Amino acid sequence: MIAETITRLKAITLLTLIFVTASGMAEDSEIFSDRQFLFPGGRTKALILSYDDGPSQDMRFVELLNRYGVKGTFNVNSGRLGLDAEWMAEFIGEPGQYVTAEELRVVYEGHEIASHTVNHPHVLELNSQQLREEIVHDVELLESLAAAPVESFAYPFGEFDDRIVAVLADTSITNARTVEDTNGFALPDDPLRWHPTVHHTRALPLVDEFLALDSDAPALLMIWGHSWEFDKGAADNRWAVAEAIVEKLGGHEDIWYAGAGELVRYLQAVRNLANVDGLWVNHSSSTVWVRDGNGLRQIPPP
Numbered sequence: 018m019i020a021e022t023i024t025r026l027k028a029i030t031l032l033t034l035i036f037v038t039a040s041g042m043a044e045d046s047e048i049f050s051d052r053q054f055l056f057p058g059g060r061t062k063a064l065i066l067s068y069d070d071g072p073s074q075d076m077r078f079v080e081l082l083n084r085y086g087v088k089g090t091f092n093v094n095s096g097r098l099g100l101d102a103e104w105m106a107e108f109i110g111e112p113g114q115y116v117t118a119e120e121l122r123v124v125y126e127g128h129e130i131a132s133h134t135v136n137h138p139h140v141l142e143l144n145s146q147q148l149r150e151e152i153v154h155d156v157e158l159l160e161s162l163a164a165a166p167v168e169s170f171a172y173p174f175g176e177f178d179d180r181i182v183a184v185l186a187d188t189s190i191t192n193a194r195t196v197e198d199t200n201g202f203a204l205p206d207d208p209l210r211w212h213p214t215v216h217h218t219r220a221l222p223l224v225d226e227f228l229a230l231d232s233d234a235p236a237l238l239m240i241w242g243h244s245w246e247f248d249k250g251a252a253d254n255r256w257a258v259a260e261a262i263v264e265k266l267g268g269h270e271d272i273w274y275a276g277a278g279e280l281v282r283y284l285q286a287v288r289n290l291a292n293v294d295g296l297w298v299n300h301s302s303s304t305v306w307v308r309d310g311n312g313l314r315q316i317p318p319p
């Protein structure tokens with residue numbers, strides 16, 4: 018009798034969950050719009066470093082990130098892996114090189130490998146077929162080289178429009194970064210048109226502001242740039258500046274060191290929380306952290 022009741026209750030619960038999932042997906046959960054959630058571990062801040070082009074200087078940059086326990090998202094052009102970068106001479110005084118296909122996994126181990134098109138074209142000038150090849154082939158090749166899903170993208174030259182976004186939305190890409198600085202710490206409203214906080218040359222004052230934040234609302238700092246700039250850039254654009262930024266940002270218990278794809282997945286899990294009779298139900302595969310009347314709470318997956 019008891020077993021039968023439990024079985025029946027389970028069936029009712031399951032039906033309720035299915036119903037709420039279907040209806041709850043339509044709009045942001047209250048917890049998202051009210052910003053009552055926290056990042057994994059109950060952290061209030063998230064940091065994303067998004068660096069482009071896959072130059073060999075990334076090796077030195079990754080070493081720097083590893084020294085301070087900071088994570089990077091690296092937007093790589095699969096068609097340029099292992100090639101010389103003649104164009105770099107104009108910026109750093111000598112030709113550069115790209116990371117090779119063979120070393121890709123090792124160089125970026127522990128960090129996110131993301132797409133930046135195959136050949137770094139001006140995407141607005143491409144026809145639909147060329148556009149698909151530049152994006153879809155890049156994702157496929159990088160996924161096979163990285164042996165991991167590719168979820169993130171950065172627009173070459175920062176150029177994009179609705180047509181480019183539509184092609185991205187048709188792939189496994191969940192987020193795409195522009196080069197338009199917001200100078201703010203808001204979460205992305207539209208991850209496929211994700212405007213970063215700031216380029217690293219202008220980052221230091223914002224890094225200090227971010228570290229000083231003392232709020233319950235989740236805050237995101239997203240810094241972008243190119244590690245090749247550090248070789249011979251202007252005075253505000255050198256390895257010493259890179260180290261100053263990374264050193265300041267490393268080792269904070271209230272910061273989640275995230276990849277761009279990881280952060281978007283977490284926000285999706287938060288959005289999909291369903292409220293069942295006043296209780297939050299998590300249908301995603303990751304634990305979601307919220308703050309309510311009883312303080313900090315974890316809502317585990319089913």
Ligand SMILES: [Zn+2]
Nearest residue numbers: 069070173174
């Ligand atoms: Zn680029």
